[in-house]
Amino acid sequence: MSSNREPLPNLETNGNIPFPRRHFLWHSGGGLGAIALAWMLNRDRLHASTSDSRSAIAPHFAPKAKRVVQVFCAGGVSHLDTFDYKPDLEKMDGKSLEGKGENLGFFGQPGRLMKSVYGFKQHGKSGAWVSDLLPKLSECVDDVCFIKSMVAKSNNHTPAAFQMNSGFTLNGFPCMGSWLSYGLGTENENLPAFVVLPDPRGLPAGGSINWTSGFLPANHQGVAFRTQSNEPVPDLQTPKHVTASARMADMQLLAAMNREFADGHPGDSAFGARLRSYELAAQMQTSIPEATDLSMETAATQQMYGLDEPANKGFARNCLTARRLLERGVRFVQILNGGSFGSPRINWDGHENVKENHDTQALTMDKPVAALIQDLKQRGMFEDTLFVWTTEFGRSPTTQGIGAPGRDHHPTAFTCFLAGAGVKKGMEYGSSDEIGYFAAENKVTIPDFHATILNLLGLDHEKLTFYHNGINRRLTDVHGQVIQGILS
């Protein structure tokens, strides 16, 4: 899975000084190697832990999954029109909503109850109900575990997206991918540990805010790949006017200068780390284009993902790229489905007409995501890869405005699903009430959801901490309970 390379010096003996590890992890300006070697920690490491509560030493126990791929559907997918079948809602279609308290919508114009705009059928051996909107994902139900009792804190897009990604509804908190990069490092240092594949149709609102490392060191930031570009990462390629041979010679000059400097300053291992960073940079220049080159894939694979279909080829490329990145040891790949909230919307925010909106969005999402699940499965990657499908929140059982065919945001019940390493198959966990308004049974908060993902990766969510301005911060804040019921 990783390329042949010289073994890197062990952290414990790197340089001439034994460093207390916590200083690598959270002291930034400590001088010496602490300054510069932080990235080196960003590798697969299974070191003995220290007693310092501030440091995050991981994994805490044997992991079931080594890496994660997360599909995030921006805008808020209607649980009622996809995975959460509500026969009672059909009966109550057109009636007024009663007895559910303060209206939870964003726009505050609740209309009448509206049954799903799609038909539902049972699928697979598990008999899971899925709407006709998602014919391909319907075929995957026996491989996945639905959580139908998800609850979000906010009914507002960006805070809800932040919460799903970082556990907090505010700007500036590290994303799950950053936490995993920080906690587990990378398996392949020739690729970033945390890669984001934005929807080619446009960035989500807030753009790069959505994959920030927050207060974690910048090396844990998500790296957004522009998979439609021939330069997936900015400044990856040597400028056109510089020939390869000239660059090679220049790199030799630079290496000589930096080596002399490092040799002239023995003990400061930061300077050695700089030398190494250039070697890795040179390797990335070939490893990233290689990892994102889909021409290596067979025609059958390309077709399975739908690369030949105009409606979804951009997103399909990202799903296939994700598989290639996972194969090469990227720790966390996030695939965004849907971008921002302009007009017309390119996400799942079906305020005006949920059917029209979801028809369009599902056309891009259904087939490639189903293909990714099947592909991971058939290649045996589910042995150690976790697949996660998420959105911001659900959509209201009532229409938005009387007689209108749209649904407003709805945070108190929605559906997500997981598949792969360590997760039960063909299962449904939790449920919403008779009309999908509140989570009813086995409510799952986002901290619970995150705690479970960390658990699958061998991380105790209460121990994966980083000190920042007075608090040992966690992905799960002060909440979160592992959902034991879905672990295989």
Add this chain to the structure above:
Amino acid sequence: MPKCLVEHHSAEWSFGSFDLKGNQKNPTMLVKIPPSAVYAVIAILFCDFVSKANAQVDFARDIIPIFQTHCYECHGPEKQKSGYRLDVREIALKGGDNGEAAIVPNLSAKSPLFRFVRGEDEESLMPPKDSGKPRLNSDELAKIKEWLDNGAIWPDSLSGQKRQASTHWSLQPIKIPILQGGSENPVDVFVRAKLLESSLAASPEADRRTLIRRISFDLVGLPPSPEEVEAFVSDRSSNAYENLVDRLLASSHYGERWGRHWLDIARYTESQGFEYDRLRDNAWHYRDYVIKSFNEDKPYDQFMREQIAGDVLEPVTRDGIVATSLLVCGPWDQAGNGQSNKTQRAITREDELEDMIGVVGQSFLGLTINCARCHAHKFDPIPHDEYYRIKSVFEGVKHGERSIATAEETMARNQRQKGLEREIDIASHIVSSIESDGAEQALAKRPKGPTELGPIPFAKWTFDGTPIEVMPGELKDGAVVRKLDNEHGVLQLPKEGAFFKTAKLTKDIREKTLEAWVSLASLEQGGGAAISIETGNGRVFDAIVFGEQHPKKWMSGSEGFARTKPFDAPEETANTKSFVHVAIVYASDNSIAMFRNGEPYGKPYTPKTPLQTFAAGDAHVLLGYRHTGGGRAWLTGEIKQAALYDRALSHAEIAKSYRAGGASVTRAESLASLSPDQAGRHAAALAELQRNKKLLSELPKPPVSYAGVRVQPPNTMRLKRGDVNSPDEEVTPGGLSAVFEIEHDFGLKADSPEKDRRLKFAEWLSDARNPLPARVMANRVWHLHFGQGLVGTPNDFGMSGDRPSHPELLDWLAAKLIESGWSVKALHKLIVLSATYRQGAAFNASAASVDSDNRLLWRYAPHRLEAEAVRDAILVASGQLNTVGGGPSFRPFTTTEFNATFYTPIDRPEAEFNRRTVYRINVNSGKDPLLDSFDCPDPSVKTPRRGVTTTPLQALELMNNSFIQRQANHLAERAMRSAKNEIGRGIEAAYQMTIGRKPNDQELKRAMLVAKERGLVSVCWALFNSTEFIYVQ
């Protein structure tokens, strides 16, 4: 005052020798305690003595321990289940959420507290069975009973209202230790003492070349020029170094360097963050204020006061107003503030206030007060209610732009504006009355026609086939013209998405009337507009909207409902086949009135936001569409006719227009029928009108800044568990009791004026007896000079933060800061003139084996340049730095508007983009890959210390970023110019311009080979990539 403070505290006195729970270890030491410091302590001791003397069961001795063991976990400082707590007398007595008194003095049998702990029934037993806590034993029960029956005496000192003073180090008064060391710099005395304890010694002084590079980056963030280096190296005078320090501190670049440090702490951003991430065009005033304050060496206590309350500190100045931007220069959730769910909106606001309290507490006090929002602080002595008392201080501060003109400037401008508006109204009235006379005259000349005509519109849209003259338009996305007969037609909008869009306005429109004849396809629809006037990007608009906020009602739509209020009129009932005449009048006095079928529709109102100007060449009109980019924005139905008037019509005129069915003569027709006299008066009035409009448009806009707006807030309530739906008792504005030397109650009422709260807080904060600000700031300055602080957690001087490595040194620096009149520049000098600062950076294996972190300062630790310094140093070396300071930020990206703002970074060669990096606009989602790779922090994060990482992506940026390529070229040209095109000297110059030294023979030889083969630019590229360049030693 500072002197007085310092003199009172003798070196041997230590507050730490007291256990403030009442067990003094050495009572004789009481006499040494300065009276001001420990009233609270004495009071506690006194009460304890009294109670011990008079009662058998002593509350402090016997009862508190029981509460601590059995109750506090759920009913104490951290948690208050059912709103009940036993650490605060008032609540302990009065009871929790159920409203029943929990303690009835003298009657244990009637006290629910006793019933619960005794466990009369298992259901209500306390502590509950499943809590895992032991139930009270018989001895404990007996004590409780006796205490209750003897009147439940609970001394004032332990009431929980007056909190006990903390013994935590940072909260103790600053004291100057006694110094020994003669004329030596005290910094070195303190540092040496600690080194000696570990048998270590400082390193010898760094050479001059190293020193000038170090001090230049440190104080001004820029490298020294080769000439400056050579001059310093050869300066034989004894005060050469001090002169250098003075010169750098006097440079305007100093403020740019240290201002940037402060902006990190202030989480300064120039965009909203969250969903829209819109640019804040006018946030930069704060950046300039900070830079200026550092350059002027503004006393730090004043700097603090201004950032809390500068807008209300007399005399109010522009700087003072701008300073308060600190409170609001972080992210802001516009969508969250505008949404309709009340709970979620309240949470958004509470989050905003937490951010504000967080930045104030961490920046100035080094305390994470924000951690006490949901419960008492877990580590520090900050009770839950004090979070809310401080919240009450800032409760009136909201996000937004405000004028930064002084009251006089504003008044003068307003008078001028009102005068011009009056002139315009008069001239406009003359013009329209002559035109309507002309219209009458034109009508009289016609053979036959309608008996009545409406006023003359600026532009009118009909669909009967007659050409549209002023602003033609086009049918969009399904809109069609339906012919009624040969002469008549209507605009048909059969489905959502269909609308009619006109050409751009041909003149600026301010006061105006919008008018349309509409037939609605359904009365159930909502959000669409009959007619809308909007800016080119759709961000600002005024529109006649149907059913958006209230079903079936018309309203005046505007962006974010900025100028919208309900007209308070009945629901629309018109038959969907019939046409309704609707008109909204936007008058120059900012009033907005609506009319339906010629009659007033509800009540007019005046919005808070001013009348907008829609600019010629930019704005346009939409029929059937609320505004570009809006959700649920389409109207379905038909529009027979619509018009835009460039003035406010009267009720009579509108009624006339309604009765005339929109018929009017054209302006041209009217003017053609004027008499020469009329025409002359018309031309004169028109000229006057145009002249005044021009003057009005040229009136300079009042300067605004993103300094936040102020409102008089409702009284603040403590929120149980931080839950917006669980308000508890009302609180009054106050400070922290943990700062025990100063009264933390401000003596203000819960409804006191907003400004008084902040003034009091500013006073409390900057009181020289408050030991935190001086310690915190002294540590920041130290931290930024040495790469690590005496306290390693600059924003956290609480229990979970670091302990100081050199406590006496920190106190000495803090005292000196106060003593100097809070001069930060004086503090710099104290530090950088020390031998500790001037020592060499060489590694020493044996010292490292004792103190690997260099906390004891056995050397000056090398450190990497920050992102800004890397970029600025490259620009200095290449000779391209544009030293223009201040003003709007440069914007190295393109923006795309799609409901939200998106930023795409671009690299531009123009001089504007070569300004210092501190002038780069600091937006949340518009990150620059080069700066990003050098750990430029997420602007929304309060960053007291930056991360330092070395990554392959960083290497890629230095290798390939087009900025680096271009500057390497500039450097090569510059070096060759200075070397008169002699390659060897060119290489020497490039070395000196980047790393401040000449190459040695071997380096020169190697570089010559490269330069001859591939040009000097290759050497320059390598220098920019070299470790020696991006590290300071």
